[in-house]
Amino acid sequence: MAGTHVKTTINGDSVEYVCEADETLLDVLRNRLALTGAKEGCGTGDCGACSVTVDGRLVCSCLVLGVEAEGRNVATIEGLAQGEHLHPLQRKFLEHAALQCGICTPGFLVAAKALLEKNPDPSEHEIRFWLAGNLCRCTGYDKIVRAVQDAAAEMRGGRHAA
Amino acid sequence: MPLDPATQKIRAFDQVGTRPLRPDGLDKVTGRARFGADATAPGMLVGRILRSPHAHARIRSIDATKAEALPGVKAVVTSKDFADRSDDLRDILVNIMARGKALYEGHTVAAVAATSASVARKALKLIKVDYEVLPHVTDVDLAMEPDAPLLHDDLITSGVEPVPTKPSNIARKIEFGHGDVDKGFAEADLVVEREFKTEATHQGYIEPHACLASVGSDGQGELWVCTQGHYMVRDVCAQLLGMDVSKLRVTASEIGGGFGGKTTVFIEPVALALSRKAGRPVKVVMTRDEVFRASGPTSSTSMRMKIGVKKDGRITALDALLKYQGGAFAGAPVDYGGMAGVACYDYPNIRVVGYDVVTNRPKQAAYRAPGAPMTAFAVESVIAEIADTLKLDPIEMRLKNAAKEGTKSAYGPTFGPVGLVETLKAAKAHPNYKVKLGKNQGRGIASGFWFNFGGQTCVSLNLNIDGTLALAVGTPDIGGSRASMCLMAAEELGIPYENVRAIIADTSSLGYNDVTDGSRVTFASGMATIHAARDAIKKLCGRAAKVWGIPEEAVVWEKGFAKPSGANAGNFEPMSLKELAANAAKTGGPIAGHYEYNAENAGPSFATHVVDVEVDPETGFTKVLRYLVCQDAGKAVHPSYVEGQFQGGAVQGIGWALNEEYIYGADGRLQNAGFLDYRIPVASDLPMIDTAIVEVPNPGHPYGVRGVGETSIVPPMAAVSNAVSHAVGIRLTESPMSPPRILKALGEQAARKAG
Known part of the structure; x- marks a missing residue:
């Protein structure tokens, strides 16, 4: 071919x-x-x-x-990370233990970043529906949703413009 | 606060119980972590597998000459490339490559290795398999019929006296219990008997099975694989391929979920055989379709459950009949599932009879507390119905019968300290239990149990020149266990968590370890880590004694320092781990701690779940409003990952309860082998999953740890069913309670009311 x-x-x-x-x-x-x-x-x-x-x-x-x-x-x-500086989403995923096996994590991070670029202040409902196309079998999504909420709050605070 | 059995003292922890970042975290949020399919090797070929399109067929012949002649094809293997055997590995051998018959749709019949994926795919189409299609059976009840199509003409039911003379699809009968159930039911004021069915589900790990095999003409091989147990993979593969175990080195990749489904081999021996034949490395990665059709889902079941109680809710007897189909080979977990499924309560009289049945489906594999959720669904549904009938609070009803220290379990042992009562009380005290429910809403309660497991374990801990530690464990880290190992090593040695780095050692670098299963890793590898640290501490104290010129017994270890044990021992400045490490070369050479054992006394974990749902009567759709997991962890080493196990197991159970099922057509083919049609829960299906960690210390572990991974999937099917049943006012007895099933039940109820 x-x-x-x-x-x-x-x-x-x-x-x-x-x-x-x-x-x-x-x-x-x-x-x-x-x-x-x-x-x-x-x-x-x-x-x-x-x-x-x-x-x-x-x-x-x-x-x-x-x-x-x-x-x-x-x-x-x-x-996603800039040199040795992790994106806030990456840091928050670690802090919230939002991954267990980690196979789905890259996809979730890319998807969550795309969400926060469109909507810097998403509700829990909006986060859950935006991320509904990403499957995680380990976490039950609880800690993932919290990590995204926390990263969004931090990014809105302007401390880590990404 | 746990009692340390070694010292019989209540101990406080400096680091265990905190929530540090996991050591493998950075790699996993940056895409650097290397999973099964992420490895490459020079000269690597692509391996692909040809699978049976038939549920049951005799293989008359396989002609691979055209495939072998296709440019780019370097090897084709069939059952002829594996020596037959008659030992207990034969079922595995026949499962990884069909011999004589294809026993299920998706059964491997041949495999190719080629220079590219497209050449490999073309080659598969050129392999001609002459099948004689045979009648098939996929349903457990039908498979038990006397005239059912037979899978194996040499399968004689075990556990039956007299021994049957004819083969059947019933591999084994089990029976356990105590007391006299007839007497128990005679004493009862209320007896409820119901029949239940559960469909097969898949573990649904997001990472398909993947491996990279390399075998040379010198007989030496290497295998990179996503597995829950690389020692198991090594031992099984070496035997199937006739290799010396020492010549096969297996490295566990990062593993993208397993939940029990990666505790056996599927593609690994095939990849090794292809590599050996081609003389080049071969990578085999399953597609999702193959994962569904050809790896190991759970059993589907058909059950009858009868429970008798006094007016006050006290159970007098339980009698259960459990039928589990486990796919094409014996081994459905009706034994452990049945034992665990009934374990929450104290029964004066109990009898459980179970059947392990073969059908034309892929061989079941372990799935998180294998077999327990199904029996628990039946037990907890009947308990709920009894509580409703007697107008008892469902938690009070369970408390009245709850297993506690001293209760003789149905499966034999008498329980030591266990936490079921504590989880029930935690559930009752939680705000979720007090929320008022609205129209079409219902609340469900269920409890659950899993044995937990110890097993063969080996750990090494090496002290580096700067006082940091390299910790080698042999149990693949499936959900953050390296963080827990580092915490326990740091706790024991009294050094910062960050100074310990844990790795999963390959099979040639560390002694044998059983598979990561049975919720055993934090318990067993954790305890081995503690003992390896104590071994190192003994040596460290010896080195300090040598420097100080005092007896070894006169040195104690305290929070990272060797110290004279008292005034009589001498007056020396405490020596830090760092100093001892720096001086190791001068005081006797490298310092390491090691521990190997067969861990026992894992200590079971109980849980109680509370769920509220709302059912839409027009669509039959069930929305989970809130969900609470209360579970005994003994001692939560890293609470975030304990909560994660609770939440993850609960959500897998929610999927099992509401949506997930293997759907077979009349042709015996799986109709929903993909994530679009086999629907696992997504973020928008769920609320936050609330957790309450209960800590009733396990006396079998120095820190009180119990395994937590599996119990969390045991209650949800029953809890959700109880909630849905309360919401719609109909007792549901089949899983999944998907919209079509709920609509059917609502329709039947309406017809009854109208009629």
Whole structure:
């Protein structure tokens, strides 16, 4: 199968790759670019473990083709922290013990960041419905929701503009 | 505050019971943590598995010549690549690669290793399997019929006298109890008997099974795998492949959930066989579809539960018939499930009869307190109905019968100190129990039990030159256990938590450890960590004694320092762990602590759950309004992760109660093998999950710790059912209580009223 050459931007860096037509963006990130932070939990867009943003829009990277990233701006979990400074969501997830096994955590963080960019002061209801596309089997979501609430409060306070 | 059995003193803790950040946390919030599918190796091939499309079929032949000839294909394996055996690993061997018959839809029949995923997929299509389709059975009651399609023509029911002469699908009959149930029911003022059914559910870990195998022509191999027990994987795989155990080194990756489902092998021996044949590393990752069809879900069950009581609510007898199907091989957890499911109460007379039944479904695997939620659903539903009939407060009714220290359990042992009464009192005192309910709303209560397990455990602790510690444990960390290990090592040595780093050692670096199961890790690896720290302390005191020129017995360890034991021992400045570490080379070399044992006295954990729901009578949809978990942790080492276990187990149970089920078509094929149609709870389905940690110390652990991981899934199915039943005014007896089932029950009720 002939590969397609793709030029894109990932976490602010220019990236070029060749991928097959049937490869998903998730496959490309994980298998060609060694960005294994996005996980494949289902491959059908039902679990959100592969969440990334494309041009700021939250997507399941298992439902996007690698070739579709041409000319786009892709953001993954690997770009969330700035150097040694964690994003407030990352810190709050740790402080609230909002992860147990951690497989769903990258997807939740990417999704929660996309939420807070749209809505800096979400209600618990809004958080729960925004994150309804991300499955977690360990926590029962309680501590995840609290971590997002706490991060949002901190970010509104302006102490850690992100 | 726990009593330390070693010293018989009530002790306070400096660090145990605090909530520090977990040591593996940063990696997990930055995407750096390496899970099963995240590893690569030079020259790595992609492995893919061909699975039976039939629920039951004879395999007449497999022709892989076309697949083998496809460019890029480096190996194809079938059952011919695994030597047959007649020992207790045979079921595992046949489950990982069908021999002669495919026993369920999804059963592995062949596998390929190729240079890319697309070549591997093409190769699978080129493998020709000639099947003779056979009649199948997936329902437990139908599988027990005398004329049911037979899975195994050599399966003779065990536990029955006289021994049956003909094979059947009933693998085993179990029976336990005490007293005389007929006498007990004769003494009862009220007897309630109901039938129950529960559908099979899946553990639903978000990480599919994944491994990277590398076997060389020198017979040595390495395996990277997401598993709850890498020693188990090593031992089973080495035997199935005819390798020396010492030549297979298994490293446990970070594990993306297991809940019991990763306590056996599926793809690992296949990946090793492919790698050995191809002479290259092979990575195999299941798709979600494969996880549903071919890993291990729970049993589905069919049960009859009869309980008799006096007017005051005191139980006189329980008689239960439990039928659990466990998929294509023997091993449905009807024994442990039955024992745990009835364990909350003190019965003068009890009889439990259970059947372990095989069907054309994937072999069940452990799922969090395996087997217990189903029997508990039946017990707690009947208890609730009795409390309703007798107009007793459901918590008071349970308190009247609650198992406590000295109660003889139905499964044999007499309980030591246990916390059921405390969880019931905590539930009654909680504000949730006092909230007034509205229209279409109902409250449900249920209690639950799990044995907890100790098991074979080995821990090493190495002191570094700067006084920090490297702690090697052999039980994969599935929910934050490394944090608890670090806390216990730090507590014992009297040094900061941050100075201890725990890792999960590979199978060649540390002695054997049983699987992470039975809620055993914080208890057993934790106790081993404490003893390894004490071993190191003894050596540290010895080094200080040597420096001071006094006897070893004259040195004590206190909060991170070696000190002379008193004025008679001499007047020396206390020596810190850091100083002792820095001087180790001059005082006798490296300092390490080690401990290996078979842990016993795990101490069971009881829980009581209270849930309020609202049922929409038009749609049959149930909304969980509030949920409370009260559970005995003995001593909560890291309370955040204890709460996490409570919350996670409760929500898995809510899913089991309301939505989750394996749905089979008449063709014996699973109809909902994906997260869209097999619906696990999502954030918008749930409220916050309130928790109350009860601490009744376990005398079998130096800090009083009990396992907490599994009990939390035992009460929810019953608690939710009791709440839904109260909300709709109909006793529901089948799980899941999904909207169609509730609507059906409402329709039948309306018809009864009209008729």
